[in-house]
Structure formats: structure tokens, C-alpha cells
Amino acid sequence: MERKIIITEDGSSSIYLPEWDEHYHSKHGAVQEAYHVFIKHGLDLFENGSDVHILEIGFGTGLNSFITFLESQKRMLKINYDGVEAYPVAAEEIIHLNYVSRLKAEKVSDIFSKIHAVDWEKRQDIETHFSLKKRKQFFHEIEDKNQFNLIYFDAFGARVQPELWTEEIFKIMYESLKSDGILVTYSAKGSVRRALQSVGFLVEKLPGPPGKREMLRGTKH
DSSP, rough: OOEEEEEEESEEEEEETTTTTSSSSEEEETTHHHHHIIIIIGGGGSSTOEEEEEEOOOOOTSHHHHHHHHHHHHTTEEEEEEEOOOOOHHHHHTTTHHHHHHTTTTHHHHHHHHHSHHHHHOOOEEEEEEEEEEEOGGGGGGOOOOOOOEEEOOOOTTTGGHHHHHHHHHHHHHHHHHEEEEEESOOOHOOOOHHHHHHTTTEEEEESSSOOOEEEEEEEE
């Protein structure tokens, strides 16, 4: 499938799939979407100094993990991060992504490189407070139980991959979370909200990032 590196409206890069007319991130801004959805309405719920176990559904370009690393430095968070991706982004594409410069993170540019260089299927210490395990698997193959405090659900949209937004998948997500664990996603579709509720999540509609009116957050009770 053809893939193109594009620049989104906030100046940060993303990947576009012409065949599906689908972007890896919001065309209105990759970085601002990541901060709004996954940091403001997810990671920011945890107190400074917390230990947070995160599962990312759709590791993709590594943007969410890199931003989470940057935030963990500021707030002395200890992060154990699992990123699930069935189709990893190629190394020759990674070198064209401009996240380090857009985030003014040149001092830790080696961290973004390391996130992509470490082996898959092995937990690795990116720094003393941030460990990463990249998992090459399909979402329906996830078997974790009561392991995570927070899920970044960042799969391709239901328009192109509806099978990723079903009760079956969200039941797997629910079971993988610890009690009071949180799932955040950019999606606000009614079918997604109902699927989350049907497996037990308490679901909130929240203001969406630029270009989207709403997004969803689910809590395991």
C-alpha cells in the first residue's frame, strides 16, 4: 500500500495512505491531537511521581510514546509503556518525521531514535524512568489481564477498519486494564461509545482536538 509523508496543519508530520484516504494522525495537527487526546485527557489524570502502565493501540510513528516520554521527564512519572502495532512503520519513513524539531526536543533526539531502534518483543529501558516494549501483534491477540492504568486507543478509524472498534476488541481492552483504568480515544462515533458501554466502561464525551467536536474517554469500574 502506498504511503506518503505529509505535513499537518500544526507543522508536524504524519503518514497518509491514499488507497484508504486515511491519515495516521489528524490532518489538523498530529502533535496537537496527541497532546489533547492522550496527554490532556489521559496521562494528566495521574499525579506527579506516579507509576503508570500504558498500552498504546496503534504504535505507528512513535509520536505518542515520545510525547509521553517528554511528559514523564517533566513530572517525574515512571512509565512502563507497551506499544502494539501489527504493521510497523519502516525505518526509511521514520527518518522523515519532524517530531523532534516540532517539539523542540533536540536535547533528547537520541530518545526518539532509540524508541524506534530497540528490538520488538523485548522490554527495554529507554531511560531509568521509562521502559518500552514494542509488540508486533494484532489487537485481537492481546491477552493481558489487569495490567494497565491507561490505554491510548489510536487505531485507524472505524470508516476503514471497523473490525478494530467492536465489542470484541473493547472487551479485550477492558480486561487488560486495572480497576479504575482509563481508555482514551480520538473517536466520538455513537457506535464506538455504545461498544465501550456494552463491555462495562463508564463513558464520557469530552471536547475534541482541533477539527473534531468530541472525543471519548472510558473508565473501568
